Amino acid sequence: MATVKGRIVVDTERCKGCQLCAPVCKEGTIAMSKNLNSKGYQFATSINDDCTGCINCALVCPDGAITVYRVKLN
Amino acid sequence: MQDTLTNEEICKPENMVYHRTALLTEAPLSYCPGCGHGTAHRLIMEVIEEMKMQANTIGVAPVGCSVLAYDFMDIDMQQAAHGRAPAVATGIKRLYPDKFVFTYQGDGDLAAIGTCETIHACNRGENITIFFVNNGIYGMTGGQMAPTTLPGMKTATSPFGRDVETMGHPLKITELIANLPGTYFVTRQSVHTPANVRKAKKAIEKAIQYQKLNKGLNFVEIVSNCNSGWKMTPLESNKWMEENMFPFYPLGDIKVPK
Ligand SMILES: Cc1ncc(C[n+]2csc(CCOP(=O)(O)OP(=O)(O)O)c2C)c(N)n1
Ligand code: SF4
Numbered sequence: 001m002a003t004v005k006g007r008i009v010v011d012t013e014r015c016k017g018c019q020l021c022a023p024v025c026k027e028g029t030i031a032m033s034k035n036l037n038s039k040g041y042q043f044a045t046s047i048n049d050d051c052t053g054c055i056n057c058a059l060v061c062p063d064g065a066i067t068v069y070r071v072k073l074n
Numbered sequence: 075m076q077d078t079l080t081n082e083e084i085c086k087p088e089n090m091v092y093h094r095t096a097l098l099t100e101a102p103l104s105y106c107p108g109c110g111h112g113t114a115h116r117l118i119m120e121v122i123e124e125m126k127m128q129a130n131t132i133g134v135a136p137v138g139c140s141v142l143a144y145d146f147m148d149i150d151m152q153q154a155a156h157g158r159a160p161a162v163a164t165g166i167k168r169l170y171p172d173k174f175v176f177t178y179q180g181d182g183d184l185a186a187i188g189t190c191e192t193i194h195a196c197n198r199g200e201n202i203t204i205f206f207v208n209n210g211i212y213g214m215t216g217g218q219m220a221p222t223t224l225p226g227m228k229t230a231t232s233p234f235g236r237d238v239e240t241m242g243h244p245l246k247i248t249e250l251i252a253n254l255p256g257t258y259f260v261t262r263q264s265v266h267t268p269a270n271v272r273k274a275k276k277a278i279e280k281a282i283q284y285q286k287l288n289k290g291l292n293f294v295e296i297v298s299n300c301n302s303g304w305k306m307t308p309l310e311s312n313k314w315m316e317e318n319m320f321p322f323y324p325l326g327d328i329k330v331p332k
């Protein structure tokens with residue numbers, strides 16, 4: 001079982017839907033939303049519970065739209 | 075049970091491992107989706123924040139897509155005429171030798187209209203730091219050919235591809251200025267993958283630290299994409315960059331202090 005658990009929080013208004021984050025997530029956690037933000041972009045969103053909080057997505061996000069949280073599990 | 079942690083239990087301030095640096099303003103970045111300019115801005119501001127240099131830094135913005143860098147970077151900034159950022163930074167640094175002074179420039183700005191200012195600032199060994207975002211094109215004005223455009227590369231002004239017979243060869247200005255005695259640290263990086271982002275950040279840290287030594291000009295090139303100018307999606311442009319830009323503009327340190 002995973003020893004860490006992560007979560008991403010996407011600033012959906014800042015996200016421009018460039019999709020650079022999705023392929024760098026080794027857990028396949030990120031996909032683009034069906035809904036659009038106010039600028040008309042599909043934004044990044046979590047689609048599973050497998051995030052490990054590795055921050056890869058946040059590192060490549062040109063708009064700094066992703067905040068990452070991580071907790072250690074005992 | 076551990077696996078049933080709620081969002082509220084995970085998303086607490088003490089568990090935050092990454093958040094956009096406070097040295098970027100709230101203004102939405104004016105860059106196209108997926109453009110490396112945003113990541114380059116963020117890394118520079120992260121380093122300045124971590125080094126606690128916000129009040130001690132003066133940046134010079136160029137002309138190009140990053141002309142509005144002063145709206146995004148929450149530090150003292152001056153905007154220079156096209157290509158003249160190294161000359162403006164020279165004046166600022168000579169007046170305020172204790173400040174960290176940098177320019178942020180595109181390839182059209184630095185290697186076309188500003189070639190003279192770039193080369194002479196480097197050759198004089200001005201104690202400034204230059205961040206050079208090379209996307210091989212004039213992004214802002216609609217994707218015209220730049221000195222850095224690759225042979226055969228299609229742009230608005232080379233619609234059949236850059237023909238080196240008539241349009242000349244791409245200029246490796248970074249290798250050129252590395253040969254000048256006035257440069258101290260010269261490196262070429264990229265910001266398109268997590269590993270490259272980490273490496274680029276280390277290079278930016280060095281280029282900032284070294285300015286304190288007053289040993290000459292520190293220069294960080296970031297090979298980047300211009301998906302709009304290249305007429306590709308952001309993911310396609312990063313792949314194209316790896317396959318075409320990196321062989322011509324190889325990543326790594328070009329001049330390191332002895
Ligand atoms: C004196 C002058 N000449 C020409 C222009 C038009 N112009 C604006 S941006 C630009 C090129 C910018 O290209 P680059 O520096 O590569 O920046 P990018 O947008 O690709 O990041 C040009 C030629 C100008 N603003 N001022
Ligand atoms: S035109 Fe090119 S360089 Fe300018 S913001 Fe768009 S992708 Fe970036």
Ligand SMILES: [Mg+2]
Pocket residue numbers: 180181182207208209210211212213220
């Ligand atoms: Mg350019």
